[in-house]
Amino acid sequence: MSKQDTITNFDAVKEIVATYRDMPGCLMTILQKTQDEYGYLPFEIQDAIAEELGIPTSEVYGVATFYSQFSLVKKGDYLISVCLGTACYVKNSQLILDRLALELGIEIGATTEDYKFTLEPTRCLGCCGLAPVMTINDDVYGGIVPNDIPDILAKY
Amino acid sequence: MKKTSQQLQEIREATLAKITLKNDQTHRILVGLATCGQAAGARPVYDELKKIVTDKNLANVQVVQTGCIGLCRVEPIVEVLEKDGSKTTYINMTAEKIAKVVDEHIIGGKVVDEYTITVVDGTLISPKIIG
Amino acid sequence: MANVHEIRVCGGTGCHNNKSADLIKALKKAIKAADLGETVKVVETGCFGLCEKGPIVMVCPEETFYSQVAVEDAEELINTHFVKGEFFTKRLYKTIKDDIKRKAFSDTEFYKKQYRIALKNGGAIDPEDIDEYLAVGGYTALEKVLKEMQPADVVDVVTKSGLRGRGGGGFSTGQKWKFAMLAQGDKKYVACNADEGDPGAFMDRSILEGDPHSVVEAMAIAAYAIGADEGYVYVRAEYPTAVKHLQKAIDDAKEYGLLGDDILGTGFNFTLSIRLGAGAFVCGEETALLNSIEGLRGEPRPRPPYPANKGVFGCPTILNNVETYANITTIINDGWEKFAELGTEKSKGTKVFAIGGKINNTGLLEISMGTTLREIIFDICGGIPNGRKFKAAQTGGPSGGCITEKNLDVPIDYDNLIAIGSMMGSGGLIVMDEDNCMVDVARFFMDFIVDESCGKCPTCRIGTKRMLEILEKICDGKGELADIDRLQDIAQTLANGALCALGQSASNPVLSTLANFKDEYLAHIVDKKCPAGVCKNLTDFVIDADKCKACGKCKKACPVEAISGEAKVAHVIDQEKCIKCGTCMSNCPFDAITKK
Numbered sequence: 001m002s003k004q005d006t007i008t009n010f011d012a013v014k015e016i017v018a019t020y021r022d023m024p025g026c027l028m029t030i031l032q033k034t035q036d037e038y039g040y041l042p043f044e045i046q047d048a049i050a051e052e053l054g055i056p057t058s059e060v061y062g063v064a065t066f067y068s069q070f071s072l073v074k075k076g077d078y079l080i081s082v083c084l085g086t087a088c089y090v091k092n093s094q095l096i097l098d099r100l101a102l103e104l105g106i107e108i109g110a111t112t113e114d115y116k117f118t119l120e121p122t123r124c125l126g127c128c129g130l131a132p133v134m135t136i137n138d139d140v141y142g143g144i145v146p147n148d149i150p151d152i153l154a155k156y
Numbered sequence: 157m158k159k160t161s162q163q164l165q166e167i168r169e170a171t172l173a174k175i176t177l178k179n180d181q182t183h184r185i186l187v188g189l190a191t192c193g194q195a196a197g198a199r200p201v202y203d204e205l206k207k208i209v210t211d212k213n214l215a216n217v218q219v220v221q222t223g224c225i226g227l228c229r230v231e232p233i234v235e236v237l238e239k240d241g242s243k244t245t246y247i248n249m250t251a252e253k254i255a256k257v258v259d260e261h262i263i264g265g266k267v268v269d270e271y272t273i274t275v276v277d278g279t280l281i282s283p284k285i286i287g
Numbered sequence: 288m289a290n291v292h293e294i295r296v297c298g299g300t301g302c303h304n305n306k307s308a309d310l311i312k313a314l315k316k317a318i319k320a321a322d323l324g325e326t327v328k329v330v331e332t333g334c335f336g337l338c339e340k341g342p343i344v345m346v347c348p349e350e351t352f353y354s355q356v357a358v359e360d361a362e363e364l365i366n367t368h369f370v371k372g373e374f375f376t377k378r379l380y381k382t383i384k385d386d387i388k389r390k391a392f393s394d395t396e397f398y399k400k401q402y403r404i405a406l407k408n409g410g411a412i413d414p415e416d417i418d419e420y421l422a423v424g425g426y427t428a429l430e431k432v433l434k435e436m437q438p439a440d441v442v443d444v445v446t447k448s449g450l451r452g453r454g455g456g457g458f459s460t461g462q463k464w465k466f467a468m469l470a471q472g473d474k475k476y477v478a479c480n481a482d483e484g485d486p487g488a489f490m491d492r493s494i495l496e497g498d499p500h501s502v503v504e505a506m507a508i509a510a511y512a513i514g515a516d517e518g519y520v521y522v523r524a525e526y527p528t529a530v531k532h533l534q535k536a537i538d539d540a541k542e543y544g545l546l547g548d549d550i551l552g553t554g555f556n557f558t559l560s561i562r563l564g565a566g567a568f569v570c571g572e573e574t575a576l577l578n579s580i581e582g583l584r585g586e587p588r589p590r591p592p593y594p595a596n597k598g599v600f601g602c603p604t605i606l607n608n609v610e611t612y613a614n615i616t617t618i619i620n621d622g623w624e625k626f627a628e629l630g631t632e633k634s635k636g637t638k639v640f641a642i643g644g645k646i647n648n649t650g651l652l653e654i655s656m657g658t659t660l661r662e663i664i665f666d667i668c669g670g671i672p673n674g675r676k677f678k679a680a681q682t683g684g685p686s687g688g689c690i691t692e693k694n695l696d697v698p699i700d701y702d703n704l705i706a707i708g709s710m711m712g713s714g715g716l717i718v719m720d721e722d723n724c725m726v727d728v729a730r731f732f733m734d735f736i737v738d739e740s741c742g743k744c745p746t747c748r749i750g751t752k753r754m755l756e757i758l759e760k761i762c763d764g765k766g767e768l769a770d771i772d773r774l775q776d777i778a779q780t781l782a783n784g785a786l787c788a789l790g791q792s793a794s795n796p797v798l799s800t801l802a803n804f805k806d807e808y809l810a811h812i813v814d815k816k817c818p819a820g821v822c823k824n825l826t827d828f829v830i831d832a833d834k835c836k837a838c839g840k841c842k843k844a845c846p847v848e849a850i851s852g853e854a855k856v857a858h859v860i861d862q863e864k865c866i867k868c869g870t871c872m873s874n875c876p877f878d879a880i881t882k883k
Binding site: 024025026027028029031032062063066067068069070084085086087089090091092095098099102103122123124125126127128129131145146147 | 483484485486487488489492524525526562563564565566567568579580581582583584585586600641643644645649650681684715717719723728731732735741844846847866868869870873874
């Protein structure tokens with residue numbers, strides 16, 4: 001995957017807005033569907049949604065930045081999420097996160113330069129019985145220790 | 157289609173007979189497929205079980221997905237119910253283990269002891285040790 | 288004995304301290320000497336949870352347990368068990384004949400000590416098959432309500448049952464319904480809060496995944512009771528399986544005419560739809576959730592007006608949590624009297640807890656109100672792994688507090704938990720042992736709150752940030768005694784001045800750890816030490832030169848090359864380079880590395 005390009009094709013936005021615009025309180029659903037389609041919600045997308053809905057972009061931006069699920073920047077091919085729920089935290093998931101940052105050479109929350117990995121702490125994934133837990137896209141790794149990290153990363 | 161009270165009652169009775177094996181079936185196998193089960197690898201176990209049951213033509217066996225039983229630590233969990241009401245809980249299942257359970261328990265009639273829950277003095281023995 | 292046997296030696300910390308590593312070596316040696324290398328294997332396993340009897344050795348497949356096996360016993364054990372084919376009685380602990388095995392989960396203590404109402408169908412039926420839900424009595428409560436009861440009767444039954452909100456607040460469910468029933472309005476809504484944000488809690492997810500119809504049916508009953516015809520379930524987007532099962536349940540119920548127009552020919556109409564959350568803890572707060580359903584920023588609204596009068600789109604609304612709804616059908620079918628028999632005077636029924644952290648049997652359990660924490664942790668959940676000592680249990684998540692040894696025998700109910708400085712919360716129960724630093728735990732929760740504070744009211748936005756800064760300073764070893772007063776001061780301001788429950792309760796973990804573990808705060812501030820060895824700036828990993836055998840394992844494992852040493856010379860950790868990850872310590876076979 002290459003660097004972040006400016007999006008110019010808004011056909012999908014128009015279609016999504018047309019589908020949901022009559023539903024009461026539709027903005028969040030539209031943002032969710034749009035992010036599913038484009039992967040993230042850059043300014044040009046927010047502008048397009050605002051224009052279609054006939055509301056100010058600030059209102060779209062306000063909602064898009066309030067919820068952690070929405071991302072304004074492009075993410076890597078592999079999203080690494082380390083659970084920082086309480087059950088995982090007391091079982092040292094912070095050390096897992098630190099080790100990942102060290103191995104990938106990026107800050108927590110950042111994306112590698114080649115857009116391969118994005119490293120994020122996440123809220124409780126709800127599989128506390130397997131703590132500490134991390135996921136790489138759909139793969140779940142439970143009961144891990146920091147030294148497992150290099151081998152796990154090598155698989156991708 | 158919309159159901160009347162009478163039709164709902166008929167579904168209740170027929171399905172109750174099915175899930176309590178009061179029909180011509182002999183086994184009901186439940187696989188815990190809640191998030192914790194899936195995270196522990198329950199999906200391949202379920203798929204494999206479905207496949208074996210189809211391949212071996214075991215029409216007398218129901219394979220059913222179910223929710224969380226509550227014991228996350230030993231997921232994937234598979235429970236086998238039998239006509240006499242007896243229940244066997246298999247823990248930390250894998251696709252290979254489920255094949256053995258079908259052969260020895262469902263077909264052979266003998267519980268695979270080494271995959272069941274082991275309890276010593278009230279403590280459930282750690283799943284990682286159950287081969 | 289031609290079969291292949293496996294000797295499983297517990298390598299958990301508790302047993303490790305009892306020299307399980309040496310034992311494994313001795314066993315291997317004895318196997319070799321007896322020429323059994325082909326048939327007997329030795330493996331190290333995770334903690335058996337029987338630490339007080341360690342080292343534990345289990346022989347499989349025959350499942351013979353030996354306890355307190357010493358290095359000197361190895362040879363005799365191998366010769367007796369495998370060569371002679373007899374039990375090594377000197378260390379024999381349990382055999383399969385001693386009834387160590389039970390066939391079904393429902394025969395274990397973990398299950399038998401529970402009382403399941405909200406979880407009654409979890410693990411028993413196919414959640415995506417409406418027929419199976421019908422088979423276990425599904426939708427009989429709805430039919431009974433629609434055909435035999437007036438709305439006021441329904442509210443009356445729920446009120447008399449004593450059911451209180453399971454989302455944490457503990458407000459009487461019947462009262463809530465009554466307010467909404469009496470509220471004026473042509474249009475009313477019922478809503479379900481499934482935005483389970485408390486980190487470490489997953490009972491709502493489990494109910495929606497395992498028994499979604501119980502919530503759908505209960506919401507239809509609630510709608511009838513208050514006169515609503517539309518409902519929303521607000522679910523976290525992080526729960527894809529729950530969303531899928533719930534959507535299927537709604538679609539199937541509609542198909543059977545149990546949702547929609549003229550339900551069961553009674554003229555009652557009710558439609559239900561799902562709204563997805565997008566990752567904001569504050570949306571668990573009821574007024575913030577209402578805003579989010581409307582597609583707005585999930586910021587709380589001032590109360591009053593309460594949702595019962597002005598909720599979704601300005602209409603009277605009831606909002607209950609998933610677990611609360613999951614109790615309704617049982618109350619209607621079995622009667623309020625039976626439900627009210629369970630529990631304590633002011634907290635009726637059961638509560639579901641999600642138990643995690645340093646506990647043997649992690650999982651989900653439903654117990655009768657009034658059970659003690661000691662019963663939950665030690666009798667039902669098998670105690671603390673690795674032979675460590677219980678330190679505290681946290682309930683109520685980031686809004687709750689910790690419960691210590693001295694309060695383990697308090698019967699759990701809403702009011703008792705508040706009296707001992709915690710709260711029921713939604714049911715997350717995290718167990719901590721002596722390796723957890725309570726100052727760090729307080730910092731963890733405050734960090735969470737700062738992240739999740741919506742920013743609408745300055746008290747919460749600024750207050751929580753200041754508290755976090757002070758806690759970080761203490762964890763870094765730069766704290767001063769006056770910081771404790773500052774924390775208490777800001778905590779008071781938050782409790783008095785924040786707009787919603789998130790801010791008002793945000794300081795609870797700090798106040799509770801201060802009340803119970805002030806010595807740990809003082810150790811950080813005065814002695815500049817973290818007693819549990821968690822806070823990185825206050826902890827040094829050190830190699831004991833006498834114990835170090837210069838094997839080089841730590842040096843190889845260290846991710847930052849902070850360890851130096853040649854063969855046969857004790858290794859040394861460069862404290863400047865060390866990132867305190869603890870990898871060396873867990874890789875040392877001789878316990879030569881300690882935290883100081």
